[in-house]
Amino acid sequence: MNSVWQQLTLANLSVQQWSQSSYVHHIVGILRSWRRGSWLMRWAEPIAALLIALVFIMAPFVSTSLIGILLVACAGFWVLLTLSDEAEAGTGLTPIHLLVLLYWGIAVVATALSPVRTAALDGLIKLTLYLLLFVLMARVFRSPRLRSSVITAYLLVTAVVSVAGLRQWFFGADALATWVDTQSTLAGTTRVYSFLGNPNLLAGYLIPAAVLSAAAVFAWRNWLPKLLALTLWVVNSACLVLTFSRGGWIGFVVAGFAFLLLLIHWFSVHLPRFWRIWAVPVVLGISAALVVFAVSALPPLRDRVASIFVGRGDSSNNFRLNVWISVIEMIKDRPFLGIGPGNVAFNRVYPNYQQVGYNALSAYSVFLEILVETGAIGLLCFLWLLVTTLNVGWQRLQAFRKLRHREGFWLMAAVATLIGMLAHGMVDTVWYRPQVSTLWWMTMALITSYYIAAEPEFLPSEPIESPNPPKEDTKNGRSTIA
Numbered sequence: 001m002n003s004v005w006q007q008l009t010l011a012n013l014s015v016q017q018w019s020q021s022s023y024v025h026h027i028v029g030i031l032r033s034w035r036r037g038s039w040l041m042r043w044a045e046p047i048a049a050l051l052i053a054l055v056f057i058m059a060p061f062v063s064t065s066l067i068g069i070l071l072v073a074c075a076g077f078w079v080l081l082t083l084s085d086e087a088e089a090g091t092g093l094t095p096i097h098l099l100v101l102l103y104w105g106i107a108v109v110a111t112a113l114s115p116v117r118t119a120a121l122d123g124l125i126k127l128t129l130y131l132l133l134f135v136l137m138a139r140v141f142r143s144p145r146l147r148s149s150v151i152t153a154y155l156l157v158t159a160v161v162s163v164a165g166l167r168q169w170f171f172g173a174d175a176l177a178t179w180v181d182t183q184s185t186l187a188g189t190t191r192v193y194s195f196l197g198n199p200n201l202l203a204g205y206l207i208p209a210a211v212l213s214a215a216a217v218f219a220w221r222n223w224l225p226k227l228l229a230l231t232l233w234v235v236n237s238a239c240l241v242l243t244f245s246r247g248g249w250i251g252f253v254v255a256g257f258a259f260l261l262l263l264i265h266w267f268s269v270h271l272p273r274f275w276r277i278w279a280v281p282v283v284l285g286i287s288a289a290l291v292v293f294a295v296s297a298l299p300p301l302r303d304r305v306a307s308i309f310v311g312r313g314d315s316s317n318n319f320r321l322n323v324w325i326s327v328i329e330m331i332k333d334r335p336f337l338g339i340g341p342g343n344v345a346f347n348r349v350y351p352n353y354q355q356v357g358y359n360a361l362s363a364y365s366v367f368l369e370i371l372v373e374t375g376a377i378g379l380l381c382f383l384w385l386l387v388t389t390l391n392v393g394w395q396r397l398q399a400f401r402k403l404r405h406r407e408g409f410w411l412m413a414a415v416a417t418l419i420g421m422l423a424h425g426m427v428d429t430v431w432y433r434p435q436v437s438t439l440w441w442m443t444m445a446l447i448t449s450y451y452i453a454a455e456p457e458f459l460p461s462e463p464i465e466s467p468n469p470p471k472e473d474t475k476n477g478r479s480t481i482a
Contacts (some may be wrong), residue, residue, distance in 0.1 A: 009072050009391040010095035010385075035084035044084075048077055051145040053153040056442070059435045060161050060195045062204065067434045070127065075132035081139070094137055094451040096444070098394060099385040103374075104131055105340045106381055108452060110374045114340030116348040119380055123342015123373070134441040134448075141449030144407060151212060151410065154442075155232055158209035161241035165194035165202060169242045191244045203248020204430040206240040208439045210419045211255050215413035217408050220265075244304050245429040246316075252293065255420020260287060262412040266401055320427065323360045324368060326353040331371050338375040343432065346372060362432060366425030369432065386422075389447050390415065396450040407450070414446035 003211050013123055035041045055070045055080040107127055114120035169192050191199040213236055214436050216229035241250055264279045271279060283411040295301045329337065330353050339349045344363055346369075350360060363369040372380045393415040400408030421440055 005391075009388045010098070011391070011395075013095050013098075015191060019144070031080075031084035035199075041084065044081055044141060045140060045146060048074075048081065048136055048140045049143075049150055051077055052133070052140060053150050055133070055438055056154040057157050059438060060157065063433050067438075068126075071129040071133055071438075073435075074136050075129055078132050078136040080138070081136075081240065091245050092142070093223070094138075094448055096385065096413045096448045097135065097138070099381065100131055100444075101386055102387060103378065103381045104128065106337070106374050106378045110337040110378065111340045114151065114345060115334075115346050119344040119348045120340025120342060122344045123340060123355065127341050128442065130437055130441055133438060135443050137442055137445035138448040141445055147410070147446070147449065150217075150442075154439075155213055155216065155229075155278045156208060157234055157235055158206065158213075161196070161202070162206065162209070162235045165192035165239040165242065166235065168192040168194065172421075174180040175276065180441045184360075189244060190242075192239060192242045194239070197242035198248060198430070200245045200428055201435065203240050203245035203432055204241075204251070204421070204424055204428070204433075204436040205457070206236050207248065207251045207255055208423060208430055209236040209418050210445060211250060211259055211417045212410075214256075214259060219409040245298070245428075246304060246308050247424045247426075247430075249305070249425065251420040251422075251424025253449055254423035255416045257284065257287065258419045259412060259416035262286065262397070262416060266397075266412065269401070301467040310344075319358060320364045322355050322365050324360045326350065326355055326358070327363045327365075327368050327372055329353045331368070331375075334375060336377055337376040338371065338373045338378060341373045362429040364428055366429055366431070369429050389418070389444060392451050393418075393447045396447075396452075410446065411450055414443050417443045418447070 035044075040047075051070070051074050055067065055074065057143050058070060059067055104127065107124055111117065111120040111124045115194050127426065137150075139151070169190055173190055173192060177192065193199045193202050196202045196205060210233060213229050213232035217233065220226055220229055237252070240248055241474055247401065260283055264283055266277050268279060290349050295305050307314040307317070310317065312321060325349075329347060346362060363372055367379065370382050374381075393411060397415070400411060418440075421431055421436075421443065430436050
């Protein structure tokens with residue numbers, strides 16, 4: 001069974017050997033001599049980190065067109081880095097990269113066979129830019145210093161976004177769309193949207209912020225940064241709750257519980273035997289009780305949560321159910337490779353299936369959207385990618401846990417964020433918007449950056465803080481964690 005799992009998750013795949021036998025291997029490094037003589041390219045990795053940070057700094061405040069320009073810049077710089085790479089081709093590749101490439105290939109075929117090929121090509125270009133951003137981030141994030149800098153930049157920007165959202169709650173804000181059923185008790189409730197213009201989009205944007213700021217409480221050194229991280233967590237979490245986005249709440253709660261479970265697992269080796277057994281039920285029980293108490297004590301929260309379970313009795317639920325019915329009909333007609341990627345292709349095809357009065361810009365479910373765009377083949381590849389990514393995250397976390405290395409907290413946050421964003425994505429597709437989609441690929445890149453090709457030892461790149469360092473292997477003179 002273990003062997004089957006390793007084959008499924010590509011755990012034993014020699015990526016470097018595969019890359020050396022590919023045609024791509026021959027073009028990597030063709031500009032190597034130019035790079036050696038370039039003064040600017042001495043700072044290639046920090047420049048790449050700056051470009052990535054600019055994407056997250058600008059995303060909440062600018063148009064999607066400008067975000068697209070930044071993505072093009074990131075993609076172009078990755079191409080330049082790859083063509084002038086000093087490292088041996090394939091050393092930065094992982095099984096996650098290969099599955100991302102496979103998914104892109106399926107999207108290319110789906111575009112070629114799409115009934116609206118031109119519209120699908122627009123979606124393919126956007127998907128390609130996101131994936132090139134992913135590979136650039138996965139490369140840059142291998143440096144703990146650059147990784148921490150980009151995360152810090154994102155968290156500081158979320159503070160500005162969240163404070164603006166909280167200001168809307170206290171001073172009021174005009175609803176830019178019909179976000180609440182006019183017949184419900186929440187008709188007059190303010191739903192904050194900050195600079196993003198949509199409360200559901202804001203909630204999706206803040207899920208990674210809430211989890212990463214919680215991780216920063218443990219990962220950042222000294223009390224002042226930890227106090228800043230705690231403040232960021234409170235502000236981001238409060239703003240997310242005040243979006244009154246039910247999908248966002250689901251993602252927030254799922255991500256929070258996942259992070260709690262990983263934290264308990266992390267610290268369990270230092271707990272007495274009793275707490276090793278009972279820590280999970282006690283902590284999760286208390287957390288669940290606090291959530292139930294908050295929902296019960298605050299009428300707006302109670303009414304909004306209750307609306308999740310009333311089925312078609314809520315206008316938003318009814319709208320989504322009708323859209324899902326139409327989307328399923330679309331899937332039935334093109335079950336294997338779908339209609340091609342992107343919302344433009346969806347908007348061209350969906351009117352042929354929609355029920356009267358239920359216009360939609362997307363499938364309102366990530367998994368249905370993938371089925372529509374790339375069919376069952378694309379969905380299977382996406383699920384394979386998720387399983388492999390989570391397996392990489394879990395394996396690396398075990399290594400960090402044994403060494404008690406601070407990087408483990410960022411890895412736990414990335415895994416919990418991925419799970420939370422998927423939970424949100426089950427009932428919405430806001431992470432197809434660039435402000436959120438870039439964060440999804442940042443989460444994937446964080447996990448990928450911790451991958452190290454299968455070796456008996458895993459040695460982190462930063463000093464280890466542990467009162468019980470690993471035992472020394474007297475035969476080869478290095479620490480082991482096997």
